[in-house]
Amino acid sequence: MNTKESPDLPTEAEVSLAKESSRLLSLYLSSKEDTQSIRVIDQAGEHDAVRIPTAAFRLLIDVLSEMAQGNAVSMIPVHAELTTQEAADMLNVSRPHLIKLLDSGVIPYHKVGTHRRVRYQKLVDFKNKIDTERFSALEALTAQAQELNMGY
CATH class of the missing domain: 1.10.1660 (Multidrug-efflux Transporter Regulator; Chain: A; Domain 2)
Structure with missing residues (x-):
């Protein structure tokens, strides 16, 4: 959880990467499923499939979309x-x-x-x-x- 009072604005490189990744990820979003699968590849080229809730997948796309617009993003749990x-x-x-x-x-x-x-x-x-x-x-x-x- 990022509770930093004023998050840093994304760099130009981060904005560019966020634009591309949010666009690509949104193509794979399936709202009919309860979970989504993503494949994570580490530095050695090893990869694992990870299942995450669809709501978390949407949240990731939303965060990337905000970063793509140059906005800093902060998350606060609703019970905070x-x-x-x-x-x-x-x-x-x-x-x-x-x-x-x-x-x-x-x-x-x-x-x-x-x-x-x-x-x-x-x-x-x-x-x-x-x-x-x-x-x-x-x-x-x-x-x-x-x-x-x-x-x-």
Whole structure:
């Protein structure tokens, strides 16, 4: 698991390799199967077939696709607990604003000693909820602008 706070951006060579490998691997993805087989070849030329869950195979392709776009990738288990700074960074808000959200009960948290911890899944749930609310508000504003013939 890579929990490094700010993962390094992929190099040009890694971007190029990720483009090619994600494209090739996606050709072999079979969504009808529960598992996928891949062959791993070591430096000596020895190879073994490895079976992995289809979900993990898709995740590998997704990681490579992100790298192919020059993005750094970080993985967080859904049951992970985040510090208030990590949670604020994920929501792209200030830490004091996040603390207000926590203390008002908008986002559930618990304390470890004197430190607040937020479950990753609870943060994702909150983010999805506010994103949905924002999209609905934007749709309403767009509809209103069209009704008023505002030119957009």
